[in-house]
Amino acid sequence: MNRISKTTRSNSLTYAGVIAAFIILQIMTGTGSISSSLKGQLVPICAYVVMAISLNLTVGISGELSLGHAGFMSVGAFSGVVAAMSLQQAIPLAPLRLAVSMVVAGIFAGFAGVLVGIPVLRLKGDYLAIVTLAFGEIIKSIVNNLYVGVDGGGLHFAMLKNANSLGLEEGGKVIINGPMGISGITKISTFTAGFVLILFTLFIVFNLVKSRTGRAIMAIRDNRIAAESVGIGVTKYKLIAFVTSAVLAGMAGALFAMNYSTIVASKFDFNTSILILVFVVLGGLGNMWGSIIAATVLTILPEALRSFSDYRMLVYSIVLIIVMLATNNPLIKNFLGDIRNRLFKPKRNKKLEGGGTNE
Amino acid sequence: MTFLTYLIKGISLGSIYAIIALGYTMVYGIAKMLNFAHGDVIMVGAYICFYAMMSFGLPPVVAVILAMIVCTVLGVVIERLAYKPLRAAPSLAVLITAIGVSYFLQNAAQLLWTTNPKVFTSVVGDGSVKFFGGQLSISYVTIVTIAACLIIMVALVWFTSKTKMGKAMRACSEDKGAAQLMGINVNTTISVTFAIGAALAAIAGVLLCSAYPTLMPTTGSMPGIKAFTAAVFGGIGSIPGALVGGILLGIIEIFANAYISTELSNAIVFAVLIIVLIVRPAGLLGKQTNEKV
Numbered sequence: 030m031n032r033i034s035k036t037t038r039s040n041s042l043t044y045a046g047v048i049a050a051f052i053i054l055q056i057m058t059g060t061g062s063i064s065s066s067l068k069g070q071l072v073p074i075c076a077y078v079v080m081a082i083s084l085n086l087t088v089g090i091s092g093e094l095s096l097g098h099a100g101f102m103s104v105g106a107f108s109g110v111v112a113a114m115s116l117q118q119a120i121p122l123a124p125l126r127l128a129v130s131m132v133v134a135g136i137f138a139g140f141a142g143v144l145v146g147i148p149v150l151r152l153k154g155d156y157l158a159i160v161t162l163a164f165g166e167i168i169k170s171i172v173n174n175l176y177v178g179v180d181g182g183g184l185h186f187a188m189l190k191n192a193n194s195l196g197l198e199e200g201g202k203v204i205i206n207g208p209m210g211i212s213g214i215t216k217i218s219t220f221t222a223g224f225v226l227i228l229f230t231l232f233i234v235f236n237l238v239k240s241r242t243g244r245a246i247m248a249i250r251d252n253r254i255a256a257e258s259v260g261i262g263v264t265k266y267k268l269i270a271f272v273t274s275a276v277l278a279g280m281a282g283a284l285f286a287m288n289y290s291t292i293v294a295s296k297f298d299f300n301t302s303i304l305i306l307v308f309v310v311l312g313g314l315g316n317m318w319g320s321i322i323a324a325t326v327l328t329i330l331p332e333a334l335r336s337f338s339d340y341r342m343l344v345y346s347i348v349l350i351i352v353m354l355a356t357n358n359p360l361i362k363n364f365l366g367d368i369r370n371r372l373f374k375p376k377r378n379k380k381l382e383g384g385g386t387n388e
Numbered sequence: 389m390t391f392l393t394y395l396i397k398g399i400s401l402g403s404i405y406a407i408i409a410l411g412y413t414m415v416y417g418i419a420k421m422l423n424f425a426h427g428d429v430i431m432v433g434a435y436i437c438f439y440a441m442m443s444f445g446l447p448p449v450v451a452v453i454l455a456m457i458v459c460t461v462l463g464v465v466i467e468r469l470a471y472k473p474l475r476a477a478p479s480l481a482v483l484i485t486a487i488g489v490s491y492f493l494q495n496a497a498q499l500l501w502t503t504n505p506k507v508f509t510s511v512v513g514d515g516s517v518k519f520f521g522g523q524l525s526i527s528y529v530t531i532v533t534i535a536a537c538l539i540i541m542v543a544l545v546w547f548t549s550k551t552k553m554g555k556a557m558r559a560c561s562e563d564k565g566a567a568q569l570m571g572i573n574v575n576t577t578i579s580v581t582f583a584i585g586a587a588l589a590a591i592a593g594v595l596l597c598s599a600y601p602t603l604m605p606t607t608g609s610m611p612g613i614k615a616f617t618a619a620v621f622g623g624i625g626s627i628p629g630a631l632v633g634g635i636l637l638g639i640i641e642i643f644a645n646a647y648i649s650t651e652l653s654n655a656i657v658f659a660v661l662i663i664v665l666i667v668r669p670a671g672l673l674g675k676q677t678n679e680k681v
Contacts, residue, residue, distance in 0.1 A: 311484070343496060
């Protein structure tokens with residue numbers, strides 16, 4: 030066991046945890062012992078988990094605060110749905126169509142990531158945060174005024190007018206209808222697809238973090254000037270992290286959108302970005318397993334608090350504040366640490382002794 | 389003449405942004421935190437003023453003062469309960485806490501005052517002043533807003549440069565440890581900063597709702613984000629920067645609205661922000677600091 034490095038072990042535990050959760054949930058769905066509200070949330074949970082992991086790559090691993098992650102989700106959601114709808118005839122097989130549209134979504138979101146990343150990554154700290162926020166709002170405004178239709182001649186685009194200005198041929202179909210978003214989406218997202226996407230995301234992120242590139246990214250996070258002085262190209266590596274994160278977010282967006290019959294741009298606003306950031310921070314920066322747990326629990330929590338009815342969001346916000354205070358206040362932290370020490374001290378001593386005899 | 393009308397409208401909206409931005413910028417300067425709950429304090433201020441006038445029939449001036457007092461207390465309580473325990477915590481933890489406070493205020497407002505939009509009655513009456521034989525009319529709200537913004541700005545500059553507490557604030561934002569060694573009570577100073585920011589937020593809330601009379605629990609969030617943008621635009625931490633940033637943002641927004649596209653005005657505002665930050669990474673009036681190892 031000691032020969033396997035600590036990160037490899039925790040990474041494989043994360044994979045194992047996700048697979049176990051999937052199997053348990055599949056069995057529960059099969060036996061019908063799962064509530065219908067939770068069943069409906071499975072795909073959104075998967076999408077939020079992927080969002081949280083990908084944002085954790087930006088915030089936790091690369092150390093850049095992004096407040097516009099939902100923007101990439103939006104780009105992915107809309108491009109993915111447009112792809113899926115225009116390929117309806119070409120690819121009749123739903124899972125394959127979903128996969129193709131996710132790839133399209135990833136490409137578009139990645140492109141947006143490059144577009145935003147190049148200017149934005151020159152900024153630092155809170156300035157970067159505000160620009161990503163601004164970007165998220167810009168995406169929202171643009172998608173809100175975008176009209177896309179499809180007919181025999183291919184895709185048609187229009188901005189700021191109305192669906193009639195698309196000039197569609199007879200039998201053409203409006204896909205994105207400005208502020209009304211997309212309606213009549215064929216729901217092809219499944220829990221299995223979400224599960225595969227989570228595994229894919231974990232695979233990408235873990236391998237990126239473990240690689241030379243990942244070490245460079247973390248070196249820049251820890252000390253930019255020192256990293257620069259040993260010849261690490263700051264912009265390049267920051268951009269790699271940022272764009273990877275955007276691509277994954279885009280794929281999550283496509284998964285998310287194709288779980289609903291309608292989707293509007295205002296769904297992916299500042300509050301969604303913040304929600305995902307909350308997952309990341311509560312789960313622990315750089316800790317992917319933490320992000321998964323936080324995203325799952327916090328997506329279920331508002332539903333679970335339904336018995337509080339009107340008070341649920343109030344309870345949610347209070348829980349959020351208390352958790353932040355409890356995990357970050359030095360007084361409470363020391364107190365919890367004390368308890369932990371007292372509880373686990375005998376065990377730890379034993380371990381130490383065991384280590385001693387090995388030598 | 390329409391150009392002038394839009395310009396004045398922009399300056400007026402910008403003045404509101406500037407007053408809100410002051411709250412952001414002062415708190416950021418001293419506590420180095422983005423206080424996302426600030427926008428919701430605006431909303432609370434507007435509601436207090438609304439109910440003071442509607443339910444208790446208080447005169448507008450008294451209602452505004454009451455709103456300021458309530459918001460000041462609220463600001464200090466928030467700071468003491470939620471932010472003070474996190475003084476040494478990483479900035480992201482404080483940011484999330486601030487977001488939690490923002491959710492809390494919005495949802496508490498929803499429970500207390502329901503989501504039904506209220507129609508806010510202007511605190512200064514509906515009339516307007518006419519110039520050039522009626523071609524240019526400026527409403528009282530606009531005049532009062534711009535005047536309030538100027539008075540607040542002058543008062544704040546005087547406060548931070550001349551009074552003992554103001555100097556303490558600047559000292560704390562420069563170097564908290566050194567300030568403490570000089571006998572400045574850092575905690576009190578931070579509380580006072582929050583108090584001033586919250587009182588300004590109350591004024592901004594009343595002015596905002598006098599000009600745009602729909603009041604809902606989410607009324608504060610978008611102006612809050614815009615004002616935050618304005619603070620960054622002008623250089624966060626700088627008081628004149630908040631004024632410049634706020635007013636420019638207001639003018640850009642109104643002009644974009646009038647001449648380019650109503651739907652895209654927000655996008656244009658944010659695009660200008662991005663361009664400014666790329667050219668001047670510390671904002672228009674922000675201090676460029678060199679990083680050292």
